[in-house]
Amino acid sequence: MAAKTQRVLPGFGLALGYTLVYLSLLILLPLGGLILKASELGFAQIIDIATGERALAAFRVTFGASFLAAAVNAFFGLIVAWILVRYPFPGKRFVDALVDLPFALPTAVAGITLATLYAGNGWLGRFIEPLGVKVAYTPLGIVVALTFITLPFVVRTLQPVIEDIETEIEEAAASLGASRWQTFARVIFPAIFPALLTGFALAFARAVGEYGSVIFVAGNLPLISEITPLLIISKLEQYDVLGATALAVVMLALSFILLLAVNLLQWWTANRHRNDEPLEVTAAKAGGATA
Amino acid sequence: MNKISKRLSVLLIGLVAGSALADVTLLNASYDVARDVYKDFNPLFQKHWKAKTGETVDIKQSHGGSTKQVRAVADGLEADVVTMNQANDIEFLVDKGLVAKDWAKKFPNSASPYTSTMVFIVRKGNPKGIKDWSDLVAPGTQIIIPHPKNTGNGRNTYLSAWAWALRQPGGNDQKAQEFLGKVLKNAPLFAAGGRDATTTFMQRRMGDVLITFESEAEMIAKEFGKGEFEVVYPSLTMQTEFPVALVEKVVDKKGTRTQASAYLDYLWSKEGQENAAQNYLRPRDADILKKYSANFPPVRTFTVDEVFGSASKAFATHFKDGGSFDQIYQSK
Numbered sequence: 001m002a003a004k005t006q007r008v009l010p011g012f013g014l015a016l017g018y019t020l021v022y023l024s025l026l027i028l029l030p031l032g033g034l035i036l037k038a039s040e041l042g043f044a045q046i047i048d049i050a051t052g053e054r055a056l057a058a059f060r061v062t063f064g065a066s067f068l069a070a071a072v073n074a075f076f077g078l079i080v081a082w083i084l085v086r087y088p089f090p091g092k093r094f095v096d097a098l099v100d101l102p103f104a105l106p107t108a109v110a111g112i113t114l115a116t117l118y119a120g121n122g123w124l125g126r127f128i129e130p131l132g133v134k135v136a137y138t139p140l141g142i143v144v145a146l147t148f149i150t151l152p153f154v155v156r157t158l159q160p161v162i163e164d165i166e167t168e169i170e171e172a173a174a175s176l177g178a179s180r181w182q183t184f185a186r187v188i189f190p191a192i193f194p195a196l197l198t199g200f201a202l203a204f205a206r207a208v209g210e211y212g213s214v215i216f217v218a219g220n221l222p223l224i225s226e227i228t229p230l231l232i233i234s235k236l237e238q239y240d241v242l243g244a245t246a247l248a249v250v251m252l253a254l255s256f257i258l259l260l261a262v263n264l265l266q267w268w269t270a271n272r273h274r275n276d277e278p279l280e281v282t283a284a285k286a287g288g289a290t291a
Numbered sequence: 292m293n294k295i296s297k298r299l300s301v302l303l304i305g306l307v308a309g310s311a312l313a314d315v316t317l318l319n320a321s322y323d324v325a326r327d328v329y330k331d332f333n334p335l336f337q338k339h340w341k342a343k344t345g346e347t348v349d350i351k352q353s354h355g356g357s358t359k360q361v362r363a364v365a366d367g368l369e370a371d372v373v374t375m376n377q378a379n380d381i382e383f384l385v386d387k388g389l390v391a392k393d394w395a396k397k398f399p400n401s402a403s404p405y406t407s408t409m410v411f412i413v414r415k416g417n418p419k420g421i422k423d424w425s426d427l428v429a430p431g432t433q434i435i436i437p438h439p440k441n442t443g444n445g446r447n448t449y450l451s452a453w454a455w456a457l458r459q460p461g462g463n464d465q466k467a468q469e470f471l472g473k474v475l476k477n478a479p480l481f482a483a484g485g486r487d488a489t490t491t492f493m494q495r496r497m498g499d500v501l502i503t504f505e506s507e508a509e510m511i512a513k514e515f516g517k518g519e520f521e522v523v524y525p526s527l528t529m530q531t532e533f534p535v536a537l538v539e540k541v542v543d544k545k546g547t548r549t550q551a552s553a554y555l556d557y558l559w560s561k562e563g564q565e566n567a568a569q570n571y572l573r574p575r576d577a578d579i580l581k582k583y584s585a586n587f588p589p590v591r592t593f594t595v596d597e598v599f600g601s602a603s604k605a606f607a608t609h610f611k612d613g614g615s616f617d618q619i620y621q622s623k
Contacts, residue, residue, distance in 0.1 A: 052612075053621060112490070119495035136495075137480040216487060219480035220438055222620035234441045237358050238611055239383055 031252070038249040041242055049243055050250040054222055055231060061139060062228040063254065066207035069146035070154075074200045077154030078192075084155070085162040099155050102148055111216030114145055118217070137219030142227065145217050146207040153206060154199035161195040194270040201262040208255050313349030315550050320370035322357040322443075324485065324507075325533075328570045329374070335566060336557045340550070348550055356484075357443055364389065364538060371542050371551040374535045377443050378595070378602035381536050394536040400575045401596075403532035404558035405567035408592055409451045411523035412492065412501040412508060419499045423525045424455040427500065428473040435498035437488045438481040440616050444488070445481065448502045449616065450605055451529040454598045458527060472619045493519065504531065505587075506571040530592035533572070 038046060049055065084096055102110065118125045118136035125136060135141045165188060173183040211229040219225040228251055235244035321329060333350040340348050353360065353370065361380045364370050365387045373390070375381055378401075384390040395401045413421050419432055427434055439445040452474055456467035482488035485503055492501035493515045500523075508522045535555050542548040557563050564574040568583040580587060599605035609615045 054617070112487075115491070116495060119491070119497060121496045137497075215483045220483070221478075221481060222617075225480075230441070235612070236362070237441050238606075239358075239362075240612070243612070 034245055034252070035249060037242070038245040041246055046246040046250065049246040054226065055228070055247065057223045058226045058228045058231050059251075059254070061142065061224075061226065062208060062251075063258075065139060065142040065146055065227075066204050066210075068143045069150055069207050070200050070204035072143070072147050073150055073154045073203050074196055077151060077199060077203075078158060078196060080151075081155045081158035081162055085159055086167075099152050102150075103152050107149060107210065107212030108216065110148055111145055111213035114141065114148065114213070115217040118144070136217055137225070139218075139225050141217040141219065142214050142225065145213045146210055149210055149213055150203035150206050153202040154196070157195050157199035157202065158192060161192050165191055190269075194266045197262055197266040197269070201259055201266075204262075205255060205259055208251065314346045315547055316349040316351060317371045317547060317551055317554060318351045318353060318369060319372050319374055319554075320353045320360045320364050320368060321374045322360065322376040322533075323354055325374060325376075326352070326354055328567065328572065331570065332558070332563060332566050335562050336554055339557060339560075339562070340553065346550070348554075350554070358383075369541050369545065370538055371545065371547050372535060372537055372555055374533065376531070376533050377446075378532065378534050379606045381534050382603050384536070384538065389538050389540045390536045391539055395534065397537070398535065398555060399559055401532060402534045402536060403575075404535060404555075404563065405533060405572040405574055407504045407506045407531045407533075407572050408524075408590055409447050409502060409528045409531065410505045410508060411525060412503060412511065412520050413499065413523055415519060415521060417521055417523065421500050421523060424452050424470075424474075424527075427452070427477060428470065429477075432477055432500070433479050433498040434474065434477050435480075435482065435488050435492040435501045436478060436503075437484050439475070440610050442484055444485040444503060446606075446610055447504075447529050447531050449609065450595065450599065451502075451525075451527075453609070453615075454529065454593050455525065455527045457598065468615050468619065471615070475619060505573075509571040509586075524588060524590045527591050527593060530594050532594070 041049075050059075080099065084092065084099075115136050116122050118128075118141060120126065120129050120136075122136070128135065133140075135144055169187060170183055173187045174180075178187070209229065211227070211233070214227055215230060218227065218230075220230060228247060232244045232247050235241075235247065319329060319333075329352055333352070337348055337350065340346060353363075353368065355363070357375045357377050357380045360368075361373065361375065361383050364373060364384060373381060373384065378395070381390060381394060385392055385394065391397065398404070411421060413419070419429070420426065421432070426432065436448050437445040439449040449471065452471055453467045456462055456470040457464070459466075479497065480491070482491055485507060488501060488503060489507060489511060491497050493511060505522070508520075511520060535558065537548070537551055537555065542551045558567075559575065561576065561579065564576040564579045565582075568574045568579050568586070571586060573587050574580050574583070595602050595605050599608070607614070
């Protein structure tokens with residue numbers, strides 16, 4: 001009975017204390033400072049700043065583009081992760097290393113490169129602009145930049161989870177009569193869905209705060225392609241630190257609500273899965289459904 | 292966080308300087324593209340000061356966006372002098388009690404040792420025939436400028452166009468604002484900064500005209516070749532100033548008032564003025580301006596003080612939230 005509270009490795013208390021101090025110093029302190037600063041303004045004033053025409057347009061662009069970028073990555077990132085885990089091919093390690101590059105590249109460099117690439121005379125722009133698709137200096141450019149920046153999140157969160165699913169399970173499902181689609185939709189996908197949501201949430205959160213790359217490819221036209229971080233910088237240019245913190249706090253609150261929602265969804269699906277039977281049984285059921 | 296890292300970097304600079312056996316170390320906080328000017332100027336002053344007093348002065352440079360720089364100084368970056376490209380940035384330090392109220396009178400020429408002016412850069416042969424501000428509103432003409440609200444370069448362009456419209460027959464503020472609305476409609480994007488606008492225009496070949504500092508034209512010539520573009524001087528444009536000031540609190544604390552004052556004074560010396568001219572900034576010294584007159588054709592200019600009262604007033608009227616720029620972008 002006592003074995004239940006005894007752990008193999010000692011030091012839980014110390015590690016917990018360390019964790020709390022570490023998180024407080026690193027995250028709570030700066031965020032607390034931000035909120036404290038914003039509280040110099042009244043709630044009504046903060047709402048007033050955040051609901052101006054320009055601010056609302058910027059929120060729409062920021063959250064909309066971030067959502068799209070995270071969604072695009074959820075789909076294509078899943079394919080990339082699947083390929084990288086499941087299929088051996090020459091140069092696989094090289095491709096695997098490529099995935100992390102958006103993390104390493106200074107974001108301004110990414111933005112300038114994308115702008116050059118997609119401008120009317122760029123390598124890509126010269127082919128797609130005649131077709132009527134403008135990327136550089138449009139809201140679409142923002143989505144492209146954010147997709148680039150956030151690719152690693154989805155791929156890197158999915159890879160270990162896909163590695164955990166043994167190929168035998170797919171075989172089992174197939175041998176029990178599941179179609180390929182059924183195997184994916186009812187066996188594989190439920191297993192990786194929580195990780196996919198985590199990847200999506202990480203990508204989304206990163207995209208919302210992104211400034212460096214977007215600024216060079218967005219065009220920055222008021223009401224059209226202005227992102228919220230640009231408005232924050234604009235306030236700082238006016239020495240309006242309070243106004244900037246107001247926007248930042250609203251952005252933080254919105255992001256927190258959205259991330260919380262994703263986390264709840266993830267917790268819910270993971271729980272449902274845990275109460276279910278093991279994968280092998282799911283595989284059998286998927287097969288049995290058609291048998 | 293920022294404050295702490297700034298303090299740390301100052302500490303580091305101090306440690307490095309200490310080991311370099313300098314008698315005095317000065318820190319010059321400056322705007323972004325001033326790198327070349329001060330890179331050449333600092334050795335000139337060091338030589339001058341050594342010859343005059345026998346003292347070795349070490350000069351550190353810190354560069355960044357003008358407004359970011361003054362905020363860093365207000366937050367504790369121990370700069371002895373600030374050399375900026377906007378008077379209202381220095382006014383910010385006055386408000387914070389770091390710079391004397393009468394800073395503009397402590398040196399000649401409103402404390403701006405050299406000037407530049409806003410010019411049009413057009414493609415070779417000027418295919419759209421762009422000669423003056425009025426040509427910018429022609430349908431189908433695209434202008435490339437940095438963000439008019441968030442960058443000094445863009446603000447100068449905005450105010451230049453405004454001043455021109457104001458000086459037209461029957462010109463008033465309302466007409467000027469309408470004119471600016473038409474000009475900005477021809478901007479397909481607002482670049483992140485001056486250099487970004489240049490890259491967009493020259494390398495990505497967007498737009499028919501780039502509006503930027505006269506001194507930037509030389510950078511473009513070096514980078515892309517003289518035959519690629521032409522410089523057009525509009526009938527009226529802004530004389531842009533580059534004000535300098537002593538950071539009183541810092542020089543008193545560090546005991547560097549003598550050296551820091553001498554450093555700024557030296558910007559007006561023949562050597563300092565010649566250095567500015569060589570960096571394509573218009574010197575205040577008449578003789579040196581004459582010597583380099585090939586680079587600086589005569590142009591009718593206005594100063595911000597003349598047309599808008601002061602830099603701070605111009606900023607408040609046009610670029611604060613709800614100012615004339617924001618009004619242009621309010622949907623009716």
